[in-house]
Amino acid sequence: MKIIIAGAGAMGSRFGIMLHRGGNDVTLVDGWPAHVEAIRQNGLKANFNGEDITEQIPVMLQSEVKSDTKADLIILFTKSMQLAQMLQDVKPLIAENTKILCLLNGIGHEDTIEKYIPMENIFIGNTMWTAGLVGPGEVKLFGNGSVELQNLGQDQEDAAKDLAKVLSESGLNAKYSDNIHYSIYRKACVNGTMNCLCSILDVNMAEFGATKPAHDIVVTVVNEFAAVAKHEGVDLDVDEVVAHVESCFDPETIGKHYPSMYQDLINNHRLTEIDYINGAVSRKGKKYQIPTPYCDLLTQLIHCKEDILGAK
Numbered sequence: 001m002k003i004i005i006a007g008a009g010a011m012g013s014r015f016g017i018m019l020h021r022g023g024n025d026v027t028l029v030d031g032w033p034a035h036v037e038a039i040r041q042n043g044l045k046a047n048f049n050g051e052d053i054t055e056q057i058p059v060m061l062q063s064e065v066k067s068d069t070k071a072d073l074i075i076l077f078t079k080s081m082q083l084a085q086m087l088q089d090v091k092p093l094i095a096e097n098t099k100i101l102c103l104l105n106g107i108g109h110e111d112t113i114e115k116y117i118p119m120e121n122i123f124i125g126n127t128m129w130t131a132g133l134v135g136p137g138e139v140k141l142f143g144n145g146s147v148e149l150q151n152l153g154q155d156q157e158d159a160a161k162d163l164a165k166v167l168s169e170s171g172l173n174a175k176y177s178d179n180i181h182y183s184i185y186r187k188a189c190v191n192g193t194m195n196c197l198c199s200i201l202d203v204n205m206a207e208f209g210a211t212k213p214a215h216d217i218v219v220t221v222v223n224e225f226a227a228v229a230k231h232e233g234v235d236l237d238v239d240e241v242v243a244h245v246e247s248c249f250d251p252e253t254i255g256k257h258y259p260s261m262y263q264d265l266i267n268n269h270r271l272t273e274i275d276y277i278n279g280a281v282s283r284k285g286k287k288y289q290i291p292t293p294y295c296d297l298l299t300q301l302i303h304c305k306e307d308i309l310g311a312k
Contacts, residue, residue: 001166004029004071004093006086007078008039008059010131010260011103013139015075015172017046017055022170027069028059029090031082036061038137045138067092073163076102076113079264080276083109087116101149101163103127105191105260106276107184107284110152120156123163124180125149126187129172130257133268143254146173150180182236185229189222189241191277194248195261196298200305202266204258209249217294218245221278224292228281231288265302269309274302 001024005016008028020026028044030036036059043054062085071093078086083104094100094117101123102109113122129145147167151160160176167174177183194205197217201208208214219242226236249255264270278295285292305311 001025002069002072003027004074004090006074006076006090007082008035009077009079010133010139010263011127011129012075012077013044013046013133014129014131014141015077015103016057017044017048017053017141018170018172019167020055020057024166024170026057028057029062029065029086030059031062031078031086032136033061034136038135042137047134047140047142049142062086062089065089065092069093070095071098073099073101073166076100076104076109078104079271080104080106080109080273081271083112084115087113091116097121099123099159099163101125103147103149104276105188105195105273107188107280108276114152118153120151120153122152123149123156123160124152124184125174125177126180126184127172128187130254132258133263143257144173146175148175148177148180148183150177181232181234185225185234185236186241186244188277188280189225189236190245190248191259191261191273192225192281192295192298193218193221193245195259195272196274196278196302198259199262199265199272200298200301204256204262205248206251206255209246209255214249215242215246218242220294221298224285224290224295225281227290228284228288228292231284231290261302265305265309265311269311271306271311272302274299278302 003024003026005012005028008030039059043056045054100117127147132140164174261272279299281295
């Protein structure tokens with residue numbers, strides 16, 4: 001299968017490596033020149049569950065995309081605020097039957113994607129895999145994970161199941177979901193707690209979980225997400241979601257991991273996706289006249305930290 005990874009950061013690199021090892025024809029597309037050049041010169045380097053590997057995978061800058069190769073599948077892993085530009089840049093790779101799979105963090109990305117792609121070719125999902133970007137051309141991949149996905153277009157369930165099979169054949173543990181918006185909101189609750197709180201407090205997930213106020217904070221934030229989700233037809237099980245979030249605290253699994261927002265902001269001084277996670281809940285809360293004080297404050301605090309660190 002001809003697969004384009006649109007956004008080859010930490011998670012995009014993981015999917016690129018695993019799909020490449022699974023026998024697919026993979027090309028990475030990214031906007032970071034140093035990262036692209038490092039992969040070109042030295043291959044994509046990874047510490048893969050303790051084993052140092054190097055994969056030779058074709059890579060190009062977004063500005064270098066041309067129409068001579070059409071993709072069977074484009075997997076979106078760019079940052080939320082860069083989504084529209086990435087879709088515009090990879091447009092030459094999109095044929096009539098090209099499928100788009102969006103696995104971005106956050107809420108509501110289909111509103112942007114449908115401006116570029118027919119609804120019957122759009123698939124959305126989420127992933128519980130983890131990955132870390134060490135530096136240009138180098139990532140750290142550890143632990144196990146999974147993918148859930150669903151079609152947005154009508155009568156495309158079989159296509160979604162076929163897509164899940166392709167991912168699973170490369171070890172990505174993908175499955176079809178008939179309620180993906182629930183899963184997306186559930187994942188957003190993880191991001192809306194772990195990402196921003198670890199970034200603000202400068203800790204990993206286990207260190208945050210070891211603090212006395214952690215449980216109360218998680219419960220309050222998840223309740224704000226649940227109140228907004230209910231207005232969009234998604235009925236979150238708050239107790240189950242809180243337990244799911246707090247499973248991230250375990251240092252024997254992923255508790256020692258620093259979330260992607262931490263990596264972007266603290267390690268690399270990059271702008272974050274906060275406006276598409278807690279910020280999205282804040283906006284929707286105002287729309288539905290639901291108070292979301294914790295999400296409001298967490299969004300503002302992350303923007304303060306972006307300003308302090310000179311994030312770009």
